[in-house]
Amino acid sequence: MTGYLQGKNIVVTGAGNGIGRAIALGCASAGANVVVADYGVSLDGSDPSSVVADSVVAEIEAAGGTALALASDISTMEGGAAAVQAAVDTWGSIDGAVCVAGILRERMIFNMTEEEFDDVIRVHLKGHFTVYKHASAIMRKQDTGGSLVGVTSGAFTGSTSQANYSAAKGGVVSLTKSAALALKRYGVNANCIAPSARTRMSENVPFEIEAGEPDDVAPLAVFLLGDTARHITAQIYTVIGPRISVWAQFGEVRSMFAPGGASWTPEGIEEALPRAIGTEEHPTMALLAQREAERQTSQAKT
Numbered sequence: 001m002t003g004y005l006q007g008k009n010i011v012v013t014g015a016g017n018g019i020g021r022a023i024a025l026g027c028a029s030a031g032a033n034v035v036v037a038d039y040g041v042s043l044d045g046s047d048p049s050s051v052v053a054d055s056v057v058a059e060i061e062a063a064g065g066t067a068l069a070l071a072s073d074i075s076t077m078e079g080g081a082a083a084v085q086a087a088v089d090t091w092g093s094i095d096g097a098v099c100v101a102g103i104l105r106e107r108m109i110f111n112m113t114e115e116e117f118d119d120v121i122r123v124h125l126k127g128h129f130t131v132y133k134h135a136s137a138i139m140r141k142q143d144t145g146g147s148l149v150g151v152t153s154g155a156f157t158g159s160t161s162q163a164n165y166s167a168a169k170g171g172v173v174s175l176t177k178s179a180a181l182a183l184k185r186y187g188v189n190a191n192c193i194a195p196s197a198r199t200r201m202s203e204n205v206p207f208e209i210e211a212g213e214p215d216d217v218a219p220l221a222v223f224l225l226g227d228t229a230r231h232i233t234a235q236i237y238t239v240i241g242p243r244i245s246v247w248a249q250f251g252e253v254r255s256m257f258a259p260g261g262a263s264w265t266p267e268g269i270e271e272a273l274p275r276a277i278g279t280e281e282h283p284t285m286a287l288l289a290q291r292e293a294e295r296q297t298s299q300a301k302t
């Protein structure tokens with residue numbers, strides 16, 4: 001990746017661990033100056049520390065790169081502004097931002113507390129807004145535009161025990177697509193990466209998942225931040241190990257119209273909907289049914 005981002009100034013949030021660390025190292029080895037923005041918290045967002053941000057900066061510098069550490073909470077407006085301003089104050093501009101910071105508070109929706117919901121939405125979703133807002137305000141005034149990269153998850157389509165996380169990641173998709181639409185005319189692109197990689201966040205998933213390594217994610221982030229990808233915007237790319245997939249743009253798939261342009265009645269819909277437009281089963285429903293059948297079989301045996 002040497003030289004791919006030569007001279008660019010990039011903020012990476014959540015850069016102290018896992019996927020963010022791999023992206024920060026990838027950006028630095030591609031020639032970028034990197035703000036390593038990480039609050040240094042545990043998986044649930046507690047116990048902040050500056051140690052991880054400092055150690056990633058030390059790694060980058062030891063490899064001959066340029067980076068600075070910022071251990072601020074990017075879910076606050078001040079934290080997002082500070083991360084962007086650090087790049088501008090130190091190196092003169094902000095060319096890209098990758099929002100990787102995240103926490104987990106898993107719980108079934110009926111047991112989830114308000115705090116568990118709010119904290120996850122705040123770190124993931126607001127943590128993108130604080131950076132996008134401050135970065136785009138500067139990027140739109142630069143001749144060179146810029147790049148925003150959000151980190152979502154396949155879980156944005158729904159997740160049994162992570163309603164807060166799923167909602168936050170769905171919000172990241174909508175926020176990023178909105179940024180892409182608003183910023184196109186200013187030469188700023190905005191895309192999402194949906195990774196799956198072995199990190200402390202993924203190690204407790206109670207079933208088998210397809211996962212690669214954090215280093216597999218970095219080249220896609222570097223590409224999306226580069227000049228040759230500037231025309232690519234409002235996309236979601238999955239990256240897992242050697243596989244990169246693009247998601248469909250969302251849209252309605254089938255429509256039906258009330259006869260004679262009248263309004264529908266519930267009875268009319270009951271009669272027409274199943275054969276005219278039907279339903280699309282959520283892809284996870286079949287998996288849940290299979291797990292339930294397995295659970296019942298093993299319960300019957302005991």
Ligand SMILES: NC(=O)c1ccc[n+]([C@@H]2O[C@H](COP(=O)([O-])OP(=O)(O)OC[C@H]3O[C@@H](n4cnc5c(N)ncnc54)[C@H](O)[C@@H]3O)[C@@H](O)[C@H]2O)c1
Pocket residue numbers: 013014015016017018019020037038039040041042043045052072073074075099100101102103123124127151152153154194195196197198199200201202211
């Ligand atoms: N690991 C996976 O398989 C996977 C799958 C889908 C999505 N993701 C997403 O990728 C991102 C990175 O995940 P990871 O697995 O590398 O997790 P990780 O726990 O290894 O790293 C997350 C980092 O974010 C930092 N952070 C948390 N709250 C912060 C805050 N308020 N301000 C600044 N920094 C903060 C943490 O200190 C930590 O260093 C997350 O957004 C996660 O949701 C990961």
